[in-house]
Amino acid sequence: MKSASTLTYTNANKAAWNASAHLHGQGSSWDALLLAASQPGFNVLGNCLTATLTDLGVAGRSAVQIGCNNARELLSLAALGAIPALGIDQSSEFLAQGAVLASKAKLNPRLLEANIYEIPTDVGQHDLALITIGVINWMPDLQGFFKAVRGLVRTGGHVVIYETHPILEMFNPDAANPFQPEISYFEKSPVKIEGAITYDGSDGGSGETGYWFLHTLGEVVTTCVNSGFQIQRLEEHPHLNREEDYASYENRPAQLPLCYTLVARAI
Template identity: 50%
Template sequence: MDTLSAQQAIASNKAAWNESAAHHKATEHWQGLLEAVGEPGFSCLDPTLTALLLQVGIKGRDAVQLGCNNGRESLSLYGLGASSVVGIDQSDAFLAQAAELASRSPHSPEFIETDIHHLPERLHGRFDIALITIGVLNWMPDIALFMRHVASTLKAGGTLVIYETHPFLEVFDPQAANPMLPATSYFRREPFVQHEAIVYEGASKGAAAASYWFVHTLGEIVSAAIAAGLQLRHLQEYPHSNREEVYDQYEDQAAQLPMCYTLTAVKCPA
């Protein structure tokens, strides 16, 4: 995908996310978040990510979340002891939700509207921890370029923490007649294109701006991090799902698929 078409995909993804924001807010889950974020120790992070962040050392550290969505995970970092948190997302509609959640919270994160390819210079070399969670990497047309921008936010010795869906899971279609049969190549080059609202909470309501979901192999992700000057410290794969409920059917199989993974990498000194 050339630079122009990559930028078009990024812009279309932004429009699709903005259109989907209202669907996510019209849920019981949103109401629950509004009530829960008022607790000083609030965290919506699952045990896998919680344990990893505590192991890496989140307490007293400055953290940035790339692709923070409605800010619930950024706010959760305070519950684990982070000193300061910045959340970055290109969707102004979801950042409005993040601001609303933060207003109910005792904490004061900073939320910045920008895509990862246009980070303000004041974020360069600023953070001890850079966090990426489920559903971020696949919106990026160029994973190597993305990792270079992520690395730019870290201090020397700072740590990238990733908790993502396993790319092998993209081979399967959970809504197919036979969801256990591979439906596409692990080495697929073209993005999946969706013309319906992006929904992981709530209900989809008709057509929306096109969204582009890019498939990156685990090898490409690891290689991109290394090429960006990040030294791999940890990579672990898991048999549990950390994405939409429709994927739960792939758990607890006799021939178990890898469903998600965690990765940490440290920024090498210049």
């Protein structure tokens, strides 16, 4: 059962994402995504994640994506031969966009509006659970999150996480000195997100207040293991997988880790 504070945060984050969805379902980027989804081999996963999933051997495997947003990544799994069976997200507005993209791609995954802490009992178990950029930081309860993930994966199946490295949360790319840490790596208070949520770092205007949680890499790995997974791979990468305004942190003489891949097997 969720605590009152977890419920407060997740409800706030749901409102924040629904309030921001209209920014992503219009304009040239959306039009390009619609066109791409209608083409054979549609894949927005990028080289790093595509290589990880290919090496894992996901062809013919049933997949669920947690925090699937508009399902563009879930649908992309079909290009690797996987079965995009289930996408879970709190935002009904983004899932409506996902239904449009799925129709363009001629795929029919179940797109489920649900809080990850209150997953219904009829979702089954899958061979692959995919978690990508930004999902973990919206989670106020890391232990409850990974418990839910484990429930979605059959024994012997895998979870693949491709996330922004938590060390990057220490820095503000818009600061006068963007390489001076502004927040502790070990900060536990949630960060308020006041404006509408955009992917390109642009100003989306006003929005509902959301809450962003900082989890260290050690916490992510330990909680994953304690939830019934065996780590098979943890790789930190120098390349960027988040908003473009963080690009100044790439290609430095003294390079920060900017993202990571975690692959773990359900035991």
